[in-house]
Amino acid sequence: MMETTPVPPRHMLVLIMGFGLWSAAFVALYAVNAIGCAFAWPTVVQRWVMIGLAVICSAALLGVAGWSIVHWRRAAHAARPVPSLARIGTFTSVAALAATIFVSAPSFFVSMCM
Amino acid sequence: MRPQAIIFGPAIALLLGGCSGALSTLDAAGPAAAAIADLWWVMFWASVVLFLFVAVLLWIVWKRPGAGSTIAPLRWIVWGGIAMPGLLLTILVGYALLMGERLLPHALAEPPTRVVAHGVMWRWQFSYPGAADVASTPILHIPAGEPVDVVVTSGDVIHSFWVPRLAGKIDAIPGHENTIRIQADRPGVYRGVCAEFCGTGHTDMRFTIEAHEREAFETLMTELANG
Numbered sequence: 001m002m003e004t005t006p007v008p009p010r011h012m013l014v015l016i017m018g019f020g021l022w023s024a025a026f027v028a029l030y031a032v033n034a035i036g037c038a039f040a041w042p043t044v045v046q047r048w049v050m051i052g053l054a055v056i057c058s059a060a061l062l063g064v065a066g067w068s069i070v071h072w073r074r075a076a077h078a079a080r081p082v083p084s085l086a087r088i089g090t091f092t093s094v095a096a097l098a099a100t101i102f103v104s105a106p107s108f109f110v111s112m113c114m
Numbered sequence: 115m116r117p118q119a120i121i122f123g124p125a126i127a128l129l130l131g132g133c134s135g136a137l138s139t140l141d142a143a144g145p146a147a148a149a150i151a152d153l154w155w156v157m158f159w160a161s162v163v164l165f166l167f168v169a170v171l172l173w174i175v176w177k178r179p180g181a182g183s184t185i186a187p188l189r190w191i192v193w194g195g196i197a198m199p200g201l202l203l204t205i206l207v208g209y210a211l212l213m214g215e216r217l218l219p220h221a222l223a224e225p226p227t228r229v230v231a232h233g234v235m236w237r238w239q240f241s242y243p244g245a246a247d248v249a250s251t252p253i254l255h256i257p258a259g260e261p262v263d264v265v266v267t268s269g270d271v272i273h274s275f276w277v278p279r280l281a282g283k284i285d286a287i288p289g290h291e292n293t294i295r296i297q298a299d300r301p302g303v304y305r306g307v308c309a310e311f312c313g314t315g316h317t318d319m320r321f322t323i324e325a326h327e328r329e330a331f332e333t334l335m336t337e338l339a340n341g
């Protein structure tokens with residue numbers, strides 16, 4: 001046995017959840033754009049569905065990043081070592097949150113269909 | 115001749131040779147192509163500035179090892195690796211979105227001339243909904259100095275309609291109508307190609323656009339309609 005401190009598997013989950021959510025948001029926005037245009041949804045409806053999706057995905061990511069940060073702070077506060085997996089997970093989910101806001105922002109203002 | 119001249123001479127000639135010619139995106143002949151060329155130049159000069167900046171940094175640490183080590187590594191990463199590219203990419207993306215928005219075929223007070231470009235392996239057929247009696251032509255005729263909407267369709271596989279001096283590319287997709295707005299500022303002959311690999315005849319799927327003065331275009335349409 002080399003490693004004695006077990007790392008909770010949920011840290012592994014945080015690692016993939018960040019950019020998993022980012023890619024889900026990306027695909028969902030593209031899908032709603034294509035489907036809405038193909039079925040000629042009213043522009044207002046399509047716009048608000050896209051804005052809603054962007055907000056939901058960003059909120060979910062904010063939750064993941066927030067949970068990760070709170071967990072880190074608690075460990076630091078209790079003078080427990082922070083597993084490197086948890087640290088990487090925090091940075092990854094913050095990066096994914098920034099990326100999601102960046103790629104979904106245009107759905108607030110660019111033209112929907114042509 | 116010095117070895118550098120042997121290598122860089124032809125390389126520079128090749129590079130500059132790409133800036134002109136019938137299929138050059140940088141030799142724009144209309145507003146849509148000009149917007150795309152402008153975007154290209156913005157990105158080109160931004161990359162030149164960034165490249166020189168990094169080259170200077172590299173040169174400094176090469177000449178004076180340890181230079182810059184008074185600045186903490188984390189600071190280098192945050193400012194040089196996140197803040198700077200983040201800001202530059204945001205500006206570039208914003209500029210590209212603005213340009214893209216201007217290229218879209220928005221409704222105009224005076225609806226532009228509509229023509230149809232139908233791609234089949236491996237040629238293009240052009241027809242004119244505005245002149246119902248005109249059968250398709252192998253050359254695309256458009257009026258010059260005004261916007262023209264090209265409705266692009268396909269009869270078999272995916273092709274792509276591209277006239278580099280007039281506009282960007284747009285896919286020709288079976289069962290789907292895509293519209294691209296082009297404009298030739300002056301009458302003349304422009305060349306186009308299929309920009310999506312579509313089989314063994316792809317390379318030969320070229321075409322010609324002829325832009326005419328408004329009256330000449332209308333006369334031509336009447337002549338074509340009368341056979």
Ligand SMILES: [Cu+2]
Nearest residue numbers: 273308312319
């Ligand atoms: Cu083709």
